[in-house]
Amino acid sequence: MARTIIPFGPQHPVLPEPLHLKLVCEDEIVKEAIPALGYVHRGLEKLAEIRDFNQMIQVVERVCGICSMLHSQCYCQGIEEMMGVEIPERAKYLRTVWSELHRMHSHLLWLGLFADAFGFESLFMQFWRIRERIMDLNEATAGSRVIVSVNVVGGVRQDLTPEQCSWILTEVAQAGKEIKAIQSTMLSDYTVCKRTKGVAALTKEQAYELGAAGPTLRASGVAQDMRQLKYAAFDKIDFEPVVEYDGDCYARGVVRFREALQSIDIIRAAISGMPQGDISVPVKGNPEGEIITRVEQPRGECMYYMKGNGTKFLERVRIRTPTFANVPPLIAFMPGLELADVPVAVLSIDPCISCTER
Amino acid sequence: MLKKFIDNSRAKSPWIMHFDCGSCNGCDIEVLACLTPMYDVERFGVVNVGNPKHADVLLVTGTVNPRNAKVLRNIYDQMPDPKGVIAIGACGLSGGIFRECYNVLGGIDKVIPVDIYVPGCPAKPEAIIDGVVAALAKFEGLKG
Amino acid sequence: METLILMILGIVVAPVLGGLVSGIDRRVTARLQSRFGPPILQPFYDVAKLFGKVKVINNFWQVFCAWVYLIAAALSVGLLFAQSDLLLIFFVQAIGAVFLVMGGLASPSPFSQIGAQRELIQVLTYEPLIILVFASIFMVTGSFRIDEILNYDQPLLAKLPLMFIVLGYALTIKLRKSPFDFSTSHHAHQEIVKGVLTDYSGPYLGIIEIAHWYETIFILGICALFWHTSLVGVVVLLATTYFAEILIDNTMARMTWRWMLKYVWSVGLAMSFVNLIWLHAG
Amino acid sequence: MIENMKEITLDAVVGEASKMKSDGQRLVALSCTQLDADNFDIIYTFDKELVLTNFRVTVPKGSDCPSISGIYFAALLVENEIQDQFGIMFNGLVLDFGRTLYLDEEITTIPMCNNTKAMTVKK
Amino acid sequence: MLKMTPTVLKNLFSKSSTRMYPFEVREPFPLYRGELFNDIDKCIFCKKCEIKCPSQCITVSKDKEAGTGTWICDPFACVYCSICVDVCPTKSLSMAPNHRKPSATRDMIEQVGKLKVPKKKKAAPKKD
Amino acid sequence: MxxxxxxxxxxxxxxxxxxxxxxxxxxxxxxxxxxxxxxxxxxxxxxxxxxxxxxxxxTILGISWDSLVTLADFALLFVIxxxxxxxxxxxxxxxxxxxxxxxxxxxxxxxxxxxxxxxxxxxxxxxxxxxxxxxxxxxxxxxxxxxxxxxxxxxxxxxxxxxxxxxxxxxxxxxxxxxxxxxxxxxxxxxxxxxxxxxxxxxxxxxxxxxxxxxxxxxxxxxxxxxxxxxxxxxxxxxxxxxxxxxILEAGPMDGAMLVPLxxxxxxxxxxxxxxxxxxxxxxxxxxxxxxxxxLHSSTMVKAGVYIVLRLAPAYAGTFLSEGIALCGAFTFLACAAIAVSQSNGKKILAYSTISNLGLIICCAGINTTWAITAAIILIIFHAASKALLFLCVGTIEHGIGSRDIEDMRGLYLKMPRTAIITIVGILTMVLPPFGVLLGKWMAIESASGDLFVIVMLSLGSAISLVFWARWAGMLLTGPLREKVPAESQNILTRFTLTVLAAATVVVSLFSPVIYTGLIEPMVGKTYEITGGVFSSPIGVFAVYPIFIILAAAFIYAWIDTKKSGNIQNGASYMCGANVKEPGVQSFIGPMNVPVEIKASNYYLEAFFGEEKLTMWVNFVGLALIVLMLGGAL
Known part of the structure; x- marks a missing residue:
């Protein structure tokens, strides 16, 4: 049979980040896909040896620009647990608000890119237009559109004024309305369904065994969400993990779509339940010991392993990001796809290569 | 007259290509945001092309490491003249916070000549638009 | 003589019109996406800029193919204006299509190769439909000659409404609009980069862009035949059709060619049968 | 704090991993640390219904580690990563990048192996 | 099919949401962490910013003999985290709510100021 | 004499x-x-x-030639x-x-x-x-x-x-x-x-x-x-x-009992x-x-079959048999073109395309109007020339590269430039105007336009045949830019035949109006007005000379510009930036830093046009159509 060998990446318009796939196709059906990474690898874990544990916050925020808030949250939670610091309630709520804003903007971004992957440009534009509302919120409340940099060990750096709170509520409500306006396009348009349903499907068992994380896992019917660990304010805020059962690209899209809407509810609950008080506590000393912390990033479960030795430099920071966990499923479901579905499938795990390679 | 029209058109139709050279995505999504309704750089005739052979302006974000340096060089070489390069974000400018990592060579200008540096971490879409406009000025100077 | 003048007129006017249509298209598309959009004259700036770029090729046959594509497209429009034979015009246009594919295949880049293969599949899909449309026009008017067709006394649209929709499929494919824009797309983000045009650059890309304008005018010209009886009718029909194309482009995902081949052939052939049987019966 | 930590030996890794697999545990991560000049620590982290289970394995410098990628396909990426960063080689990797997952030949030292400062780029 | 039609038609008939930057510039958000400025007259060259900066883009040096201090910042390496602003004991550092403009050349911000009397300098670290 | x-x-x-x-x-x-x-x-x-x-x-030597033929006939049958x-x-x-x-x-x-x-x-x-x-x-x-x-x-x-x-x-x-x-x-x-x-x-x-x-x-x-x-x-x-x-023919269109023998x-x-x-x-x-x-199998012997059908055409004009023949022919045209898409063996493609084109000619005979008969004769002439040329090209290529698989012919221009160009000329004369085969196809489609089923099959078939021709022509050119393509050595007779045939296909196409007026018109009657090399009839126009001249000018201009481009900047092909740096190497750096040579192949669309998949159905339909044809005649 006549084969075509395609270098898919590192520079490729549908791949927002450099990732290389060697695709071997027959009549555009992928027969073999071997990935190559390393285009984004910086080696930032090693920076822990020359940046003190406070400076490392800024470093881990830049592991990934799209979920930067959750990286620093996970890192700070770990350090706080290691040092036995209990942060103020208000700080927990504030972290929740920003983390959910982050999840929303990340999901909207993904939904747009996903639409772009199957060639639906105007849907992409629509999602990104809605996303700008969240970006404005970030910029106005935290000082930067993308890397909000609000977390410090012991709490948060910024507070929300009541006006800001109500502004956030109206903006996210508006965003929610606009998202719902394109719900029918995203979830039931013939062409969208045709391009996503049944593509790159993973069964529940496969997804679990391959170690998938986050929406990829939940789309296959496993109700696992790290927010169930009740970190930050999630011990007070009720939520149900969003689960879909088909495990295909469509289901992954639905999970993220619904999660974006769910985040609005969580933000609303967090703002309404937010107690008054300090936003941070002073921290003394240096971290010592070993710790594993996990948070739910937009892309799924993120795990930090940290080892302190009583100096201000951590001995080891090990970051296992959700995309890292989702790459093996990606390798597994590639063969058999149509070439046209490759971008859809690759994007369906919401790849964040800078997370993966750090 | 035709020549003049061509020269004038050069500044009116910068086709950009974005290459992520190991950035944290922060600058990338801001570059993409420039194309979206809120900022819409197509107002300046900017078209986002996916292929260096069609591009006039290369937007590069992120740090350079040995592996992607080869790719960056290759892409730059494949762009037909006249061309411009815009480095975006602290990482692209100097390596940023990652300058001292073992797999980071530094900024974009270690590999290819850079025309415009857009600082920021990440650079705001407004800053990127400013950068593109500044790059257009370079093309305007390129008469003949 | 008159034929010759018309032909030259067509060849001169068509790219200007095509460029304008393309500019308006981009503006309207932007508005549909809630964007401001580029200036109307943007396509001309783009092409002018492309001609100002340094020439880079990786196989000189690309140059040859680009030129033949342009000239064939121009010639087909010229023949259209000269009111020649529909089928002949179409076959002349097919020269361009074949050379575009050959140009794509001339580059060893896999994206260009895949684009060329997909382009062929697009040709495979729209060609029978267009021939059927022409055959149906023949069945109504009794001629393939445009001058004879123009003498027909009522709008073809009334007799061949479904055939016009079939032509609409061909138009969508030819204009490279979603859902059929997979051999090369106007949108930046495609799995095969720029498909058949991947390895074209600078002036040669400009040549192909101009040829694409000719093709736009060619296919709009065919559409115009469906309401040739009144000028207003032509304008309304073309404006509506083109707007519908832009709308479809903006409300659909890009499909796969397998889907296109099955869907367009089955729907197109079914519509043609229904319309033609209705024509015979009526 | 690290939950359910268990110390095992190098040759027990595969056996323990298959036990975890049959128990329905999901592989979360392998975390490698340099203990001292001659020893590395690898922590295998598994998860089942949000509860973590961990193994700690000490790998002497220069010795190979058995790969669990045959049992957990998901381990292939992280094992390749450890090969790159720590120079510990894994036997039986299903897809062995052979120290080219992240690094090109320009990086001559094993980056995370010695506790010296990260390489600084010449300005 | 065509489920998107109402949305796109609505877009067509309403004003485009494009912000016409750079022709119309929005009022900046006051909290935005933009360009870094150092009011060199207030600076006491305590090196706190240099030490705390996660990106290590600030170099402070003192020339005791000349009685001057130099505050150098590499704006191309600055990650705009505002840690330096937070830790600055004299509030001489500040961030404008506007982004730093692109430039065609690589230039350092180098500011030279007079050293203050030692007493004040000692006071600063104590504040921590 | x-x-x-x-x-x-x-x-x-x-x-x-x-x-x-x-x-x-x-x-x-x-x-x-x-x-x-x-x-x-x-x-x-x-x-x-x-x-x-x-x-x-x-007679010869007192024996009538008829008897000689009869004797030879029996002898031959016994040999068989x-x-x-x-x-x-x-x-x-x-x-x-x-x-x-x-x-x-x-x-x-x-x-x-x-x-x-x-x-x-x-x-x-x-x-x-x-x-x-x-x-x-x-x-x-x-x-x-x-x-x-x-x-x-x-x-x-x-x-x-x-x-x-x-x-x-x-x-x-x-x-x-x-x-x-x-x-x-x-x-x-x-x-x-x-x-x-x-x-x-x-x-x-x-x-x-x-x-x-x-x-x-x-x-x-x-x-x-x-x-x-x-x-x-x-x-x-x-x-x-x-x-x-x-x-038999002079008796005019037959009916009833005579249709079965026909x-x-x-x-x-x-x-x-x-x-x-x-x-x-x-x-x-x-x-x-x-x-x-x-x-035997492209230009002449198979034409014997076509000749018989065409020769008898006046006898069954306007009958159901005629319609049946048109349908059979059109179906063969479509089906064989479709199967040809799934083939990568060059000779098999040519064989299928031959059958397909014969089907078209037979279809024309079945349509049986003067236009259609004209189309059939034009097709016979030009198809023979182009197809013979293509067969000879494949033969030459096979001896040159040791394979007749078109995948192996990718980039043939770099190895056998002369043969590659002649092959492309052969292919283009098969599918593009203003060459003769397309002229015939144009006439065929115009004359078939009244017949719904036939026109559908013809339009699909002609689109499908474009696919396998165009990609074949294109892939011969695949390749990176080279400073100089080495000249090809060819046997003098090979070169002579190929060149003469290639020139003939082009030149004879140019003279198609003359051939029409000189040969076809006297036989089948006037169907087209020829003025200045333009075929015209009330239903259509085919401008041979003007298109020929314009396209010839276009080709020459394009070629001049191409030649001029010889010294322009040479770019590597786009491979997502992962090109291996050495010039002229068509590889990219793949996983594990291993260079991977790129490879592209045609789509053979096995799922749609696979030979095994279609042959049975096609034979079934073909047989059914023949039964229908003969049965209708009964």
Missing amino acids: LPMMLALVILLPLMAALGCYFLRVSTIRTMIVLGTGVCIAATSLALFGQGSFTYSPG LYYAFKLKNQLIKVFAVLQIIPLAVFELFFVDHAAEVPAFYADSLSLIMVAIISIIGSLICFFAIPYMKTHEEHLHLVKSRQPRFFFYLVLFLGAMNGLVLSNNILWLYFFFEVTTFCSFMLIAHDDTEIAVKNATRALWMNSLGGVAFVFGMIWAYSVTGSLSIQA GLLCLAGFTKAAQIPFQSWLLGAMVAPTPVSAL
């Missing part, structure tokens, strides 16, 4: 064939072949001067029977016997031997066929001289089998000429059988297992055609009482023209050396 010319075109090849067989010296053989070729080619052109004629040869026993093939035995017995009964009891039946009749159609056979056939024979030498070198033969090969090859030319000139249907039958036998022998020439198997298949299928012919002939005779084809004769034509479901013998025939494929 006329008898002389007839003897030259029919008997000279026979003599030459004997000469080739017995004078086993390669130089002499070459001289004989070249001499005969030039002779018959010249004669065929001279025959045009003669115009249409009728001729009876009378002998081969049937040798091959132990029951089908051939049955078919041979089914021909011998009815023919014997017919000759002995029915035929009125006293009746004067002119043996030869020629009109424009015959003369055009003679010209095609003599000129293109001769060129192919010339090509065969160096080809067979290399071929036998490849096979490492101890004893040359070329005498036998050229015996059949040259004999065949005479037989074909006889076939198209015959008026006596018995003569026609005889020549029909000779071509069948020659074909059998030539397919089996390489004597491999597969060659013998395919030759056997060809023999039984063509024998089936022979059986249909015999029964059609006898039945027709019983209705009209004449052996003269002209007499149908049977057409069926014979179908088998010979390898129409669905008889296509498999022609495909099998591709194992033969390329000149055989070119001569």
Whole structure:
């Protein structure tokens, strides 16, 4: 049979980040896909040896620009647990608000890119237009559109004024309305369904065994969400993990779509339940010991392993990001796809290569 | 007259290509945001092309490491003249916070000549638009 | 003589019109996406800029193919204006299509190769439909000659409404609009980069862009035949059709060619049968 | 704090991993640390219904580690990563990048192996 | 099919949401962490910013003999985290709510100021 | 003069064939072949001067030629029977016997031997066929001289089998000429059988297992055609009482009882023209050396079948049979074009495309209007030339690169520039205006436009054929820019035949208006007005000269610009930035930093057009259509 060998990446318009796939196709059906990474690898874990544990916050925020808030949250939670610091309630709520804003903007971004992957440009534009509302919120409340940099060990750096709170509520409500306006396009348009349903499907068992994380896992019917660990304010805020059962690209899209809407509810609950008080506590000393912390990033479960030795430099920071966990499923479901579905499938795990390679 | 029209058109139709050279995505999504309704750089005739052979302006974000340096060089070489390069974000400018990592060579200008540096971490879409406009000025100077 | 003048007129006017249509298209598309959009004259700036770029090729046959594509497209429009034979015009246009594919295949880049293969599949899909449309026009008017067709006394649209929709499929494919824009797309983000045009650059890309304008005018010209009886009718029909194309482009995902081949052939052939049987019966 | 930590030996890794697999545990991560000049620590982290289970394995410098990628396909990426960063080689990797997952030949030292400062780029 | 039609038609008939930057510039958000400025007259060259900066883009040096201090910042390496602003004991550092403009050349911000009397300098670290 | 010319075109090849067989010296053989070729080619052109004629040869040595032919006929049938026993093939035995017995009964009891039946009749159609056979056939024979030498070198033969090969090859030319000139249907039958036998022998020439198997298949299928012919002939005779084809045709459109024999004769034509479901013998025939494929199976022998159908066209005009033939032809056109898409073997593509085009010609015969008949004749002329050229090109390429798979021909331009360009010319003349084949196709589509089913099949078929042609032409050019492409060395005869044929396909296309006015119009009647090289009729216009001139100018201009581009900047092809840096290397840096060579292949669309997938259905439909055609005739 006549084969075509395609270098898919590192520079490729549908791949927002450099990732290389060697695709071997027959009549555009992928027969073999071997990935190559390393285009984004910086080696930032090693920076822990020359940046003190406070400076490392800024470093881990830049592991990934799209979920930067959750990286620093996970890192700070770990350090706080290691040092036995209990942060103020208000700080927990504030972290929740920003983390959910982050999840929303990340999901909207993904939904747009996903639409772009199957060639639906105007849907992409629509999602990104809605996303700008969240970006404005970030910029106005935290000082930067993308890397909000609000977390410090012991709490948060910024507070929300009541006006800001109500502004956030109206903006996210508006965003929610606009998202719902394109719900029918995203979830039931013939062409969208045709391009996503049944593509790159993973069964529940496969997804679990391959170690998938986050929406990829939940789309296959496993109700696992790290927010169930009740970190930050999630011990007070009720939520149900969003689960879909088909495990295909469509289901992954639905999970993220619904999660974006769910985040609005969580933000609303967090703002309404937010107690008054300090936003941070002073921290003394240096971290010592070993710790594993996990948070739910937009892309799924993120795990930090940290080892302190009583100096201000951590001995080891090990970051296992959700995309890292989702790459093996990606390798597994590639063969058999149509070439046209490759971008859809690759994007369906919401790849964040800078997370993966750090 | 035709020549003049061509020269004038050069500044009116910068086709950009974005290459992520190991950035944290922060600058990338801001570059993409420039194309979206809120900022819409197509107002300046900017078209986002996916292929260096069609591009006039290369937007590069992120740090350079040995592996992607080869790719960056290759892409730059494949762009037909006249061309411009815009480095975006602290990482692209100097390596940023990652300058001292073992797999980071530094900024974009270690590999290819850079025309415009857009600082920021990440650079705001407004800053990127400013950068593109500044790059257009370079093309305007390129008469003949 | 008159034929010759018309032909030259067509060849001169068509790219200007095509460029304008393309500019308006981009503006309207932007508005549909809630964007401001580029200036109307943007396509001309783009092409002018492309001609100002340094020439880079990786196989000189690309140059040859680009030129033949342009000239064939121009010639087909010229023949259209000269009111020649529909089928002949179409076959002349097919020269361009074949050379575009050959140009794509001339580059060893896999994206260009895949684009060329997909382009062929697009040709495979729209060609029978267009021939059927022409055959149906023949069945109504009794001629393939445009001058004879123009003498027909009522709008073809009334007799061949479904055939016009079939032509609409061909138009969508030819204009490279979603859902059929997979051999090369106007949108930046495609799995095969720029498909058949991947390895074209600078002036040669400009040549192909101009040829694409000719093709736009060619296919709009065919559409115009469906309401040739009144000028207003032509304008309304073309404006509506083109707007519908832009709308479809903006409300659909890009499909796969397998889907296109099955869907367009089955729907197109079914519509043609229904319309033609209705024509015979009526 | 690290939950359910268990110390095992190098040759027990595969056996323990298959036990975890049959128990329905999901592989979360392998975390490698340099203990001292001659020893590395690898922590295998598994998860089942949000509860973590961990193994700690000490790998002497220069010795190979058995790969669990045959049992957990998901381990292939992280094992390749450890090969790159720590120079510990894994036997039986299903897809062995052979120290080219992240690094090109320009990086001559094993980056995370010695506790010296990260390489600084010449300005 | 065509489920998107109402949305796109609505877009067509309403004003485009494009912000016409750079022709119309929005009022900046006051909290935005933009360009870094150092009011060199207030600076006491305590090196706190240099030490705390996660990106290590600030170099402070003192020339005791000349009685001057130099505050150098590499704006191309600055990650705009505002840690330096937070830790600055004299509030001489500040961030404008506007982004730093692109430039065609690589230039350092180098500011030279007079050293203050030692007493004040000692006071600063104590504040921590 | 006329008898002389007839003897030259029919008997000279026979003599030459004997000469080739017995004078086993390669130089002499070459001289004989070249001499005969030039002779018959010249004669065929001279025959045009003669115009249409009728001729009876009378007697030789007191024996009538008719009896000689009859004797030879039986001899041939017994030879076939002998081969049937040798091959132990029951089908051939049955078919041979089914021909011998009815023919014997017919000759002995029915035929009125006293009746004067002119043996030869020629009109424009015959003369055009003679010209095609003599000129293109001769060129192919010339090509065969160096080809067979290399071929036998490849096979490492101890004893040359070329005498036998050229015996059949040259004999065949005479037989074909006889076939198209015959008026006596018995003569026609005889020549029909000779071509069948020659074909059998030539397919089996390489004597491999597969060659013998395919030759056997060809023999039984063509024998089936022979059986249909015999029964059609006898039945027709019983209705009209004449052996003269002209007499049958002059009676005007037939109906009722006469349709079945006509149908049977057409069926014979179908088998010979390898129409669905008889296509498999022609495909099998591709194992033969390329000149055989070119001569027998593309440009001439299969045209014999088409010729019979076309010759009889006036007899069944306006009947259901005619409609049936049109449908069968159109279906073959579509189905074989579709299957050709899934093929990567160059010769098989050509074979399928041949069958497909024959289907188109037969479809035209079935449509049976003057426009359609004109289209058919135009197609016969130009298809023969282009297809022969393409076959010879594939043969040359096969000797050059050792493969006939089109995937292996990717980038052929860098290895065999001359052959590659000539191949592309051949391909373009097959699919693009203003070349003759497309002119014929245009006429065919315009004349078929009234018929819903036929036009649908034709439009689909013509689109599909564009696919496999265009990609083949394109992939020959694939390759990175090179400073200089090395010149190609070609045998002088190879170069001569290829160049002449390529030039002929282009130049003759330019003269299509002249050919039309000079040859076709007198025969089928005026259908197109020709002014300034523009075909025009009330339903359509085809501007040959203007398009030719403009496109020629375009090609020249494009070529000049291309030449100028020789010194412009050289870019590597786009590979997502992962190119391996060395210039000229088409590889990218893949996973694990290993260079991976890029590779592209055509889409063969097995899921849609797979040979195995379609063949059964296609045969079924084809058979059903034939049954419908004959059944309708009953």
